[in-house]
Amino acid sequence: MVDNLYFFNHINSYTSGPVVMNPQEFDSLELELTSKCTLACPSCARELHKDVQDQWDGGHLPLDLVKSIADTTNFKRYNLVGCYGDVIYHPDFIEICEYYLSRNKNLIIHTNGAFRTSAWWDRLSSLEWKNTEFFFSVDGLEDTNHIYRKNSKWSSVLLGMEKMTAIPKERRPNLIWKFIEFPYNQHQIEQARNLATQLGFDNFETVKSVRTAEQYYLSGQKELYVFS
Ligand code: SF4
Numbered sequence: 001m002v003d004n005l006y007f008f009n010h011i012n013s014y015t016s017g018p019v020v021m022n023p024q025e026f027d028s029l030e031l032e033l034t035s036k037c038t039l040a041c042p043s044c045a046r047e048l049h050k051d052v053q054d055q056w057d058g059g060h061l062p063l064d065l066v067k068s069i070a071d072t073t074n075f076k077r078y079n080l081v082g083c084y085g086d087v088i089y090h091p092d093f094i095e096i097c098e099y100y101l102s103r104n105k106n107l108i109i110h111t112n113g114a115f116r117t118s119a120w121w122d123r124l125s126s127l128e129w130k131n132t133e134f135f136f137s138v139d140g141l142e143d144t145n146h147i148y149r150k151n152s153k154w155s156s157v158l159l160g161m162e163k164m165t166a167i168p169k170e171r172r173p174n175l176i177w178k179f180i181e182f183p184y185n186q187h188q189i190e191q192a193r194n195l196a197t198q199l200g201f202d203n204f205e206t207v208k209s210v211r212t213a214e215q216y217y218l219s220g221q222k223e224l225y226v227f228s
Helices: 002-013 050-056 063-072 093-102 118-125 154-165 186-199 221-227
Strands: 028-031 077-080 107-111 132-137 174-181 203-208
Touching: 028 063, 063 093, 077 093, 093 107, 093 118, 118 154, 132 154, 154 174, 154 186, 174 186, 186 203
Parallel strands: 028 077, 077 107, 107 132, 132 174, 174 203
Antiparallel strands: none
């Protein structure tokens, strides 16, 4: 959250006067909307840097600040992705998306997709999505996703996937299922790809893990069984 604090000061320095559109040096801006998450992925910064949590746990970016960024910048893309938190747990996430979409901002969203209610997904999926890439980071199926995505609940992830893929084509984001390969879920890649197609995802991407599964991700006998 150090970056957020830096950006907060930086943006404040040019949002105090009349609203102006500032020239951008870079193509895209990454916004860490929140330091909150319901999961505990073992190699996530929030797990690796637990000992200095007071330095990065800045909570949620203020809604006014996030809106002012939309009003005063014109990056080609706005990446809503978290290093210490997952963007869907920002309490104003839906309002933020709506605000950016209404101003024709190109969004790239990454989420683990877990633990939002049906009513919440109904609201999110009712937006007029356009120029958006929406990634579900889901590394396996019902019996394996929680091994790296610790604490995740499959039924809630599937709910989010079903709600987003049910959006009519003409106002849908580009929906991508991103699947990190581990030794314990590699045998499920084709099954997950088929499920992605069946649900209506636009793309299914696999990413190789550079970590050793036994050392970093498996903690219980049940998980070791899945690996063996
Ligand atoms: S879902 Fe993302 S933010 Fe949450 S613990 Fe996993 S990697 Fe970290």
